[in-house]
Amino acid sequence: MGIAEAILLTIATAATPLLLAAIGELVVERSGVLNLGVEGMMLMGAVAGFGMALTTGQPWLGILAGALAGTLFSLLFGFLALTLVTNQVATGLALTLLGIGLSGMIGEAFVGQPGVKLGALDIPVLSELPLVGRLLFGQDPMFYISLLLTGGVMWFLFRTRAGLTLRSVGDSHSSAHALGIKVVAIRYLAVMFGGACAGLAGAQLSLVYTTQWIENMTAGRGWIALALVVFASWRPWRVLAGAYLFGAITIAQLHIQATNLSDLASWPAPVHWLAELVKSIPSQFLSALPYLATVVVLVLISRNRRLTMMNTPASLGRPFVPDR
Amino acid sequence: MRIELVRRSQQSVLFSALSPFIAFGLMVVAGAVIFLVLGKNPVTGLHAYFVQPLTEIWSLHELAIKAAPLILIAVGLSVCFLSNNWNIGAEGQFTIGAITGAALPLYFPDMHNVAVLPLMLVFGAAGGALYAAIPALLKARFNTNEILTSLMLVYVAQLILDWLVRGPWRDPAAMSFPQAPAFHSWAVIPELLPASGRANWGIVFALVAAFAVWFMLARTLKGFEVKVVGQSPRAGAFGGFSTARTIVFAFLVSGALAGLAGITEVSGAIGRLQPQISPGYGFAAIIVAFLGRLNPLGIVAAGLVLALSYLGGEAAQIEIGVTDKTVRAFQGMLLFFVLACDTLIHYRIRLVRPVPAASAEPLSTEAAHGHR
8 A cells, every 4th residue: 555545545534524524514504503512412422432332342333323422412402492592602512512521421431441443344356456446445434424425415405305495494494484394393303414423423533533532532623514514605515625625634734743754865855855844843733734724714715705695594593483 | 292482572580580590400400310320329419519619718719719710701701792702712812811921921030020920911811812813803804703713723722832831931840741830929829818728819800800891891882882783783883883893892802801811820820831721711611601691790600600510520529439520511511501591581481282273272381480
């Protein structure tokens, strides 16, 4: 396996949790609900997935447990924000804070335990293909699930009647309500889907990405996923592109931190000088890159006020109480 | 059974006053359930959490130490939240305030006089305010979502602190510990009553700040501007209030207070810069702000409650052996209950039983809290 192939594989592993969480949140926001609890739901998914896989030895059960935990946890948000019509920003924050606390409490027993890894698929013959074999046919199942989900969401939102209904709820909940569409029910379903996706993303982190439980192991990925949805102007394929961009940034800074200058001795001198320059940057600044990139990307995308307003679901974050 | 909300014609005064107490009561009940699930005696657990820290003088001092940063930050956040600016990066502004304030004694170690401490506090507040100005200017100028940018900057601030205490500011005498040198005595915030405990002037800063911001919000034109722009930017614009100016003002106030909290914490309670300087004060302060119903005077009380939960977590760990991670779970639950109870202020809640369509009058029972 060449070094480029190895890097591309790790980029996919780093991008998958972002993609999963963001594609779920995209559906939630398309239905007009802003759930800032992604980070908390991911953590609950991560700890539930890790615990289930550890006790049963079955990583697949862990993945399922992660999705289930995320869904159940999102219902808490749903009950407050949709049924009790609380402020969505504050409620989402509360979900994240509670998720950090609860997952830390539950995960206390798992700290330092070796986890169970969900192995790569390794489809016979196909994964042996030169160049693209490992990349396309030899990755872990979550990679394929994330791509399937992205495709599925794209198809659902823009090619089905139900998707059109969901988008109408997000763009004008009063009109949708007047047409007899069950706004709150649809939003509940969307929130639960977002929760399941965030739970999957968390389970991917604790069963594929690191295979251990670390308190607060999402390290802001839930927030980056939220930023990705804005960055993608609520379009699934752009979320895909954004997730891989951020995966690449994450992996690039990790590789820079891990590279030895002596390994580059055979490279031409300019590369060497550049490497020396980059290596002189303290590692903390490199670790800050994904967060800084998020800020930069958000500024770039929101600079065009008209475009942002056109793309944002018009009812996003607005409370809805059905009148009767 | 279905829950239906009926909008009140005006806010319920009763529930405005009661909702924080109901929320706290619900959290106590939920806490008891959690202790039961963990196989602990809930009475002992709750006693350790919410009563024991109040029974000794020294732990009242600790309460003041923990409450000071919470109140300082939350009072600032109330200005932000009232003006509809979601600054959730107070933890980062706290960190940067600690760094900029600590820079003075670290770069001028020989400056031993009365000016050091006030200057440190000013630097700390300025650092926090400047750091908060980043998301504020990005929002005012480019319409960038301040929730995400302010939160991202928290991680950046923590990495900057980590770099400083492991790199340029590392104490060479501290063996392998990554920490900055301890502050000299002129740079340490004095204790209030050294005879009985550790509490320092931080709690006084917090009370003064709470009163000042309360006065600003309740009695001045600026406070009116903050609230009008928060509730309706259009109405504010007709009144000649600029939304952009309000954004920057709210963030600067809240950043300055968070920065002041940061330098107060490292110069008072901790005594030096180290990689970890906050048990999540910046996030817990969000809960404080809501529990205090965004009123600075309510925030003082709410800050004491959250401070108590930190101390209670430590006490419960010693007394009944539950992990101190329960603290954050309790705090998160509290915010949920606060938000849920706030619904009662604006709506009556009715439980509607599904009835056959034939009957003319739907059977409706008002929830216990629905009565006026």
